[in-house]
Amino acid sequence: MKKFLLSLILIGLIFSTFTFYGCKSGEEKTVELLGAGATFPQPLYNKWFDIYYTKTGNKVKVNYQGIGSGGGIQQLMERVVDFGATDAFMSDEELKNAPAEIIHIPAALGAVVVTYNLPDNPKLKFSGELIADIFMGKITKWNDSRIKELNPDINLPDLDITVAHRSDGSGTTYVFSDYLTKVSITWKNEIGTGKSLNWKVGLGGKGNAGVAGIVQQTIGAVGYVELIYAEQNNMPYGLIKNKKGNFIEPNLNSVSKAASITVPKDTRVSIVNTDNPEGYPISSFTWLIVYKEQNYGGRDINRAKALVKLLKWINSEAQDYNEQLLYAKIPDDVKKINEENINNITFSGKPIQ
């Protein structure tokens, strides 16, 4: 018994020395920033933060958890993270409920594509109204005259359409429904915009993988997934008619073009159904969200400084890593707005430089 106790004490001592050393070096040099939120940009963020860790000589470690946009907003509101990340910008009401002013920083661009499973998978063309009616169950056959009208050269089969949608709340659904709300009055009245919708037809799959699974397994299925996901899994996707009447192929260029519009100072803008004639209409920013005043919850100035430095890096050099991971870059105009917003971040009312 005594021997046992003695060894326990010994083990305890060993561990306490370790933690003691750990604390000491932590206070002096390294900073660990916490972020949480959207899963859509997570692969990009992980890559960024990995590079940033090496770049800062292993001194600034960013721990990002993809818990979903809603979770990201909530954790920032509760002030348990240094930054949140979201695919849908915070509403006026959400901002009003926040304990302090929050700023939005667009970090990358993404797009949602309409994918399908048909014999030989032809390249299809869609218009916004057509997509809305298909996803509301108003068009039920692939050889419907309205689909034929846009795709006169394609031999469309007499197949039932099976709609696949997200079953979990998601930013992808938000962007997709935001677009359909803008282009179809019936969609606006019957379904609306949101992360989870009251679907009239179809099957729900969890995550991009769930929707992709349904589409790939079911002949005649149609669904929506992130562009990156469709690319990585070699899924076919359609061209979509934009506001100016052009059929646009979703790619990094057309998504970036979609963001080349006048962006307001708070960057809370939806770029779906873009005015840009070369822009892909179902594109969206994905944002990082932080508090404007960084002195809260006992945070020290070093932490705030590290965060501002990170944000500046994301707004400049980090953007070069976007395209290899199939995320579009933030346009220069938006970078300027970001720069200004980041410079306005304060600690105890004084700007952080």
Added chain:
Amino acid sequence: MRKDRAFKIILLLSGLLIILLLSGIFLSLVFSSIPSIKEFGINFLFSNTWSPVNSKFGALPFLIGTLLTATLSLLISIPFSLSISIFLSEILKNRFISKIFQTFIELIAGIPSVIVGLWGLFILAPVIRNIQTKIGIQPIGVGIFTASIILSIMIIPYSASIGKEVISMVPNEVKEGAISLGATEFETLKVVILPFSFKGVFAGFLLSFGRAFGETMAVTMVIGNANRIPVSIFSPGQTMASLIANEFTEATTKLYTSSLIEIGLILFVVSMLINILGRLIIRRFTF
């Protein structure tokens, strides 16, 4: 002596902790559902609209989805679990081979539900899709029926083991009596053993029904996740548990979260009731 008392106190405390935990869960569920209860009242149970966009929430599609999948899975499982329990207790009796069978059955209960779900999605759903194509309905593969089959596989071990235990408890004298009267093995089973153990077997079914009621992961993967009242056993649907699993992470408004928690409360209460009922019947039987 002193050690004895300390030991007893520790045991008492851990016992109390369980009661505290259960009532704590119940109370926190009730407490968090208050906004939704206030807003929708009893209509929550009868409304079939689930629209986060308009903040209108009703539980009917999920209540029906849950009851339908659980009942259907029970119906599918009954012939199998009943045969297994009779086979193990009456045919194999207590021979060594019976132990092997039983181990395998218990192993089925131990398969993580996500694995069963994956099997359902990649193996079972295509089979169902073929059947649907043959009978001329939209071949979607997943849905209420697929989910029920998956569930029945998951609950068979429960009802089979309980059934085996109760059937083994039928006194030998009674069985011998029947045989001495000239009854065949099947007649003994039909006239003596099954009526004698009926209550216990039924309780086993009830408990496995409770298990099917709350199963989440496997169901979510194969039920089609459609928040509507299913129109046939092949249509996609949603259960209460799968709805919570799907939507909780991104439920941002207070009413939305609260409505999901109220669904959880309903699920909690109903599963409790089913369990209590099952246990009461078993206790009566064994007494």
